[in-house]
Amino acid sequence: MLVFLVLQFVDLLFSVAAKVLSIYVNNVMECSGSCETKKKKRYLEKIRMKMKMTEYFYVEPVGIAGGLALWWSNEADISVLSFGKNFIDTKVSLNGEEDWFLTFIYGPPYTEEKQTFWESLASLRNNNEKKWCLIGDSNVVARPEEKLGGLTFDASSAKWFHDFTDALCLIELPLKGGTFTWSNQRSEDDAILEKLDRIIVSLEWSSSFPKAIGVLDATITSDHAPIFLFLKGMTKKYKKDFKFEAKWILEDECSAKVKDSWLQTGNCNGISGFGRKLRRTRIQLRQWSKMKKGTGKLKEEEMKEKIRFMQGKQLSKSETEKLKKLKKDLDNWCAREELYWHQRA
Template sequence: MSLLSWNCRGLGNLRTVNALAKVVNKEEPIIVFLMETKLKKDWLVLIKEKCKMKNCFVVPSVGNSGGLILLWKEELKVDVRTFSQNHIDAWVNGGEVGWWHLTGFYGHPYTAKRHESWAKLKHLKSTTSLPWLVIGDFNEIMGLSEKEGGSIRPRKQMADFVSTIDHCGLCDLGFIGSKFTWLYQTTSGIQIRERLDRALATLEWMSLYPTAKLHHLSSSVSDHSPLSLHLFQQQKKRRHKKNFRFESMWLKDLRCEMVVKNAWESGQLMESDWVLHNCLERCKVDLSSWNAMEFGHVGRTIRELQTK
């Protein structure tokens, strides 16, 4: 059981939608909060299907900026209370643990208007006494240790954010994964990394989900990392034997033809009434072994490169 939050910057792009579907398929969240969607209305059905969600609440983008979406599973009870271009506020029925307060938050991207975001957060605190979770892109850091590269952040700017968190009685849930959640490269080649995305919660909410862990995931389609908040300790899934798949990249290697030819000849020499079956099985085994020896685990390599 998990909750996904992501500033994915434009869901009108099929590549972004497919990347979102991949994360959802792996993390299996019951709630998904998306920011900077810039969503085309006719894509909403596709996104719901990709995320395997029946219910959603949409805050349309203004022109080519902004836009928020909250999606949740059919069996989950969610009551959306208020919304704006910078937040979606809802009550969630957590079953045995009862109702709790969820805010999907997007801090104002312009520094001069950041105080409006903090005022909104303080107001939301006063709307209910339910256990409270706030998750999203705050567009601010709590200290200089959460920034690398670029100019030094004004201390007052960070202090205002920390003061707001304290005023609301919220605690940072920490994280597992890469230290930074946002990456920007200037035209001069300088890289700036910051931890702009996070999850904050009251002690009451933390007592409902004492084993909750926030994971910083990796993705190549956005400058922000997806956040996956695991509400309970996840049990390890039993590994199923993967079906054999012929990889098109093998055809680019001249040695592939020889592997297939040798395997086919070996299959024909086996004593059996099912010669074609033997040849195909021999090809499958030999190609799999050759792939492991020559290319290694391609999927794992891609994930490591994305994280790097």
């Protein structure tokens, strides 16, 4: 699985204005990155090492503008072919499959640069390699229905985008989870919602990954919704083994559960008695953890679902404040999970 940045880690560890993109193969993270980081390499390296990503490539920002970062694990064979201030073009090899091309994009926000940007992307595939995927912030609204509020639809910028996709026979992969990927975070008449982030693929690429699906997730710190690309569809993973979680020691309930379980076993002497106490405590902790996990996961998903629902609409002032509180609550929840991920690292 390829990823251009995992959401929970990004929102938990990334305090920069980053566009989050993720690509998954069999639900295992292989690659991670960020668009328009606005941060220098030394800052990003601290985050990369926390995420245990072994390989990396950076395009440094100019002043405080722009900047690209691409991270991946050594299980993925990724070669950087070329780059510019608005893209990183790579070749990908996964599990012995035929190589394909993956380009991470950050479209220029200035109208006078847009035509040159799309023309430069087209030149990347002049050698006729067909299996191509582009993912990132296009910075263009391609259709009138992809915009709500603000200035009127810019047909000229959209034309350059459509000329690019038509000339190279590229299609957009639908995004599950909402229509708009960017919001100015304002309410009522001041609210602007747009679809700027996209996954664009060739027909040959689509044939190679027929189950590929793009998913929008809830945004916490960025004004862009994170994009996840699951190359082989979405599958559930089930955790079978019980293990003591380090984060439990921060909860008073855990200490009380251990004490009660230990005392309920009665006065058991010797090694066998000690073993019975341990077994009962383990059983009680397993039951307690399942209850906590189910409740906690449900709470997290409820918060994310509310954020996903609200971030795609024009909001009143009170609704905007509610959205801010939801994001803060979710951010705090993710912070409590940091110890969980640290233990696994």
